Amino acid sequence: QQQVKQSPQSLIVQKGGISIINCAYENTAFDYFPWYQQFPGKGPALLIAIRPDVSEKKEGRFTISFNKSAKQFSLHIMDSQPGDSATYFCAANRRTSYDKVIFGPGTSLSVIP
Amino acid sequence: DGGITQSPKYLFRKEGQNVTLSCEQNLNHDAMYWYRQDPGQGLRLIYYSQIVNDFQKGDIAEGYSVSREKKESFPLTVTSAQKNPTAFYLCASSGTQNTDTQYFGPGTRLTVL
Numbered sequence: 448q449q450q451v452k453q454s455p456q457s458l459i460v461q462k463g464g465i466s467i468i469n470c471a472y473e474n475t476a477f478d479y480f481p482w483y484q485q486f487p488g489k490g491p492a493l494l495i496a497i498r499p500d501v502s503e504k505k506e507g508r509f510t511i512s513f514n515k516s517a518k519q520f521s522l523h524i525m526d527s528q529p530g531d532s533a534t535y536f537c538a539a540n541r542r543t544s545y546d547k548v549i550f551g552p553g554t555s556l557s558v559i560p
Numbered sequence: 561d562g563g564i565t566q567s568p569k570y571l572f573r574k575e576g577q578n579v580t581l582s583c584e585q586n587l588n589h590d591a592m593y594w595y596r597q598d599p600g601q602g603l604r605l606i607y608y609s610q611i612v613n614d615f616q617k618g619d620i621a622e623g624y625s626v627s628r629e630k631k632e633s634f635p636l637t638v639t640s641a642q643k644n645p646t647a648f649y650l651c652a653s654s655g656t657q658n659t660d661t662q663y664f665g666p667g668t669r670l671t672v673l
Contacts, residue, residue, distance in 0.1 A: 456600075481661070490564075490650050490664030491603070536602060547593075547618065548662060552602040 449474060451539050453551030460558050466524040468554045470537035473518065477539040481548075482511065482522050485534045494535070495522075527558045563587070566651050566665035573638070573645070573672050581636045581668045583651035592634035593662065595650040596620060603650065609634055610656055638670065646672045 452471045460466045470480075481496035497504045497511040497520065504511045510523045524531055537551040564585040573579045585592065594606040605618030609628040623642025628634055634653075638645045648669050652662040 453602075483664075488667070488669075490652070490667050492664065493661045496661075547605055547608060550603045553600075555600075 449549055451537060451549050451551040453537050453554060455554060456552070457555040458557070460524075460527045460556065462527065462529060462558055462560050464527050464558075466522075466527045466531065466556055466558070468522045468535055468537070468556070469519065470521065470539075470551050471517075471519045472539050472549075474539070475518070476541050477549075479540050480511070480513065480520050481538050482509075483536045483538065483550075485536065485553075487533075491534075491536060524556075527556075529558045529560060532556055532558050564651060564653055564663050564665040566649075566668050568668060569666065571668055571670045573670065575672055576640045578637055578639050579670065581638065581649055581651075581670070583634045583636065583665060584632055585634075585653040585663075585665075586632060587653055587663060588631075589653035589660075589663070590631070590656045591654045591660075592628065593652040593654075594618075594624070594626065594634070594636045595652065597648040597650055597667075606636065606649075645670055 454469050482494045483491035484494040485491040495506050495509050499515045508525045513520045534553045534555050536553045538548050540548040567582045591610050593608040595603040604620050606624050607626040609615035615628050625637045648667050650667045651665040654660040654662045
């Protein structure tokens with residue numbers, strides 16, 4: 448119930464292409480879904496986050512799509528660039544009470560020229 | 561410069577030794593966390609603290625200990641009881657609202673020789 452599943456484990460995309468990472472959760476109490484980006488040897492940093500009262504959120508080339516009924520959410524990176532090469536973690540937690548953030552296992556993205 | 565710092569960046573330990581990893585933040589955050597990251601894996605929560613002088617075990621607390629004597633500091637001790645301590649350790653801090661972003665430090669890579 449506490450698990451967040453993430454796929455694919457790794458992804459190779461050509462420069463200019465669309466990168467898509469999918470996540471799924473089981474606990475319907477989750478109501479905050481952040482995505483973190485981690486470069487090699489660095490700590491993760493918040494990229495974008497969404498609440499389930501909206502179906503999509505866009506920030507620049509990054510878009511989160513959220514499907515509440517399917518308990519799934521995804522990250523789309525448009526016009527992918529080599530500088531986007533990193534590990535991406537989806538996460539979930541509850542806003543209404545203190546609970547730890549549950550992270551997905553991560554997706555290693557490589558954008559090739 | 562506001563942020564979260566971890567030291568050292570690299571740490572080598574002989575088997576049977578305890579070692580303490582430092583984590584300091586000047587973001588005035590109440591909550592602090594320690595995560596462990598193994599190659600190709602996600603973030604696993606070791607300990608977290610919501611307030612000074614209080615902390616809770618995460619998912620993999622065995623073989624680790626923490627203290628929270630000051631708001632700014634949350635050191636992690638890896639004890640000799642931790643059977644497989646070689647990993648990348650990440651410290652994070654946040655406010656206590658669940659929508660507050662977790663800010664991560666740069667990490668400490670611990671290697672047991």
